[in-house]
Amino acid sequence: MADDPILTGIKKTIEDNTIVLFCKGTKEEPRCGFSMRTIQVFKELGKPFEVVDVLPDPRIRQVLSGVSNWPTIPQVFIKGEFIGGCDIVTEMFQDGELKKVVDEAFSKS
């Protein structure tokens, strides 16, 4: 498993970017309502974030769900830590917690 290029790629993306969203579709063209809502939340927060489209290769999603132990897409990672899916991120955004986590992630990096 350690040599699986998909797993290595996912881990590297999570390590190299402060905020990573694994979504269906791209930042410009989300292909699912839940991915779109999650991307919208991070656009509003105004900090740079990376979006990885899981649709081109079904193995990305399979391997990712193994890493996070989470069955659905989107999945959000901040500073290498799994934060949650669309529902959790939306709730955290609404009660201001997400802005705090994001601001803190950028103040230390």
Place this chain on the structure above:
Amino acid sequence: MEPIEIARRIEKALPGAKADVKGADNHYSARIVSDRFEGKSRIEQHRLIYDLFREEMASQEIHALALRTLTPAQADDESNR
């Protein structure tokens, strides 16, 4: 899968829980109140529910299951707002 089946499975797995499930066509949303959520992070609360539908989610019989998980105290708080 009917929303009522989803609600029953949740309520059976978490005794005392109250689950309201809506939706159709493989897309559902659930509001669940349970004392089993106490002391757990939101991620842990959602995993607890997703784990009950592992097979259906893998087979896409459930494509989306939006969750709102509340402890009884949070639910009281919400209804008093």
